[in-house]
Amino acid sequence: MSNLIIETINVTKTYNLGKPNEVTAVKDASLQITQGSLVVLKGPSGSGKTTLLSLIGCQTKPTRGEVIILCKKVSKLPEKFMNLHKRKHIGFIFQHFQLIAGMSVLDNIVLPLIPEGISPKERSKRADRLLEQFDLGHRRQFKVSQLSGGEQQRVAIARALINNAGILLADEPSAHLDSRLTSDLLDHVKQLKRSGHTILITSHDPIIYQHPAVDQVFEMKDGQMIS
Ligand SMILES: Nc1ncnc2c1ncn2[C@@H]1O[C@H](COP(=O)(O)OP(=O)(O)OP(=O)(O)O)[C@@H](O)[C@H]1O
Numbered sequence: 001m002s003n004l005i006i007e008t009i010n011v012t013k014t015y016n017l018g019k020p021n022e023v024t025a026v027k028d029a030s031l032q033i034t035q036g037s038l039v040v041l042k043g044p045s046g047s048g049k050t051t052l053l054s055l056i057g058c059q060t061k062p063t064r065g066e067v068i069i070l071c072k073k074v075s076k077l078p079e080k081f082m083n084l085h086k087r088k089h090i091g092f093i094f095q096h097f098q099l100i101a102g103m104s105v106l107d108n109i110v111l112p113l114i115p116e117g118i119s120p121k122e123r124s125k126r127a128d129r130l131l132e133q134f135d136l137g138h139r140r141q142f143k144v145s146q147l148s149g150g151e152q153q154r155v156a157i158a159r160a161l162i163n164n165a166g167i168l169l170a171d172e173p174s175a176h177l178d179s180r181l182t183s184d185l186l187d188h189v190k191q192l193k194r195s196g197h198t199i200l201i202t203s204h205d206p207i208i209y210q211h212p213a214v215d216q217v218f219e220m221k222d223g224q225m226i227s
């Protein structure tokens with residue numbers, strides 16, 4: 001497949017290797033994701049979804065196996081280069097959004113750009129485009145703690161997009177959302193897919209994995225891929 005963007009080959013992640021509390025969270029997981037698709041990773045609690053997502057997201061290295069992102073074997077790269085690859089290509093939407101409540105909307109959105117050494121002017125220019133896209137312009141200087149749930153969700157999406165990453169990873173994004181916010185989230189996700197992003201979501205919410213815009217569903221059980 002030529003337009004493969006994410007691939008894992010027999011990826012295994014064992015935490016606390018060799019210790020009494022050793023846990024193999026992901027075992028021999030192989031998957032392939034093509035560019036521009038919307039993919040859901042589902043499975044019961046503890047099945048290894050977050051761990052696999054963090055391997056794909058270059059947040060941790062596999063114990064065995066390979067993670068390939070945009071043709072680069074990231075799991076073989078020294079940490080520094082793996083981090084560079086991550087910052088360039090991957091955006092994250094975290095479960096509880098992980099926004100900084102006491103900071104402004106603008107400062108939260110530009111956070112991923114700080115290690116890039118991008119000038120404040122350029123940061124603010126990029127942020128303004130996203131603030132407009134997500135209808136947050138009037139909240140630019142508000143603290144995150146002063147926002148509604150839906151506004152916070154849009155700030156989290158904008159932050160994930162600020163580095164112009166083509167790959168978006170979202171870990172249980174609907175876990176604490178009511179049905180209206182889940183549906184808003186799916187609207188945003190559909191829009192992002194239309195604009196060419198590749199999106200991988202972990203979820204055990206049928207509203208998400210049964211959604212018509214989803215191209216592929218992978219299922220995990222006890223650390224293994226079962227479909
Ligand atoms: N940092 C860690 N150290 C040790 N064990 C861990 C660590 N992170 C996860 N685990 C273990 O690995 C297994 C898989 O965890 P993971 O968080 O990947 O599952 P999950 O499918 O995302 O679950 P949930 O749906 O509850 O979020 C679990 O048994 C968990 O206890």
Ligand SMILES: [Mg+2]
Binds near residue numbers: 049050171172
């Ligand atoms: Mg999880």
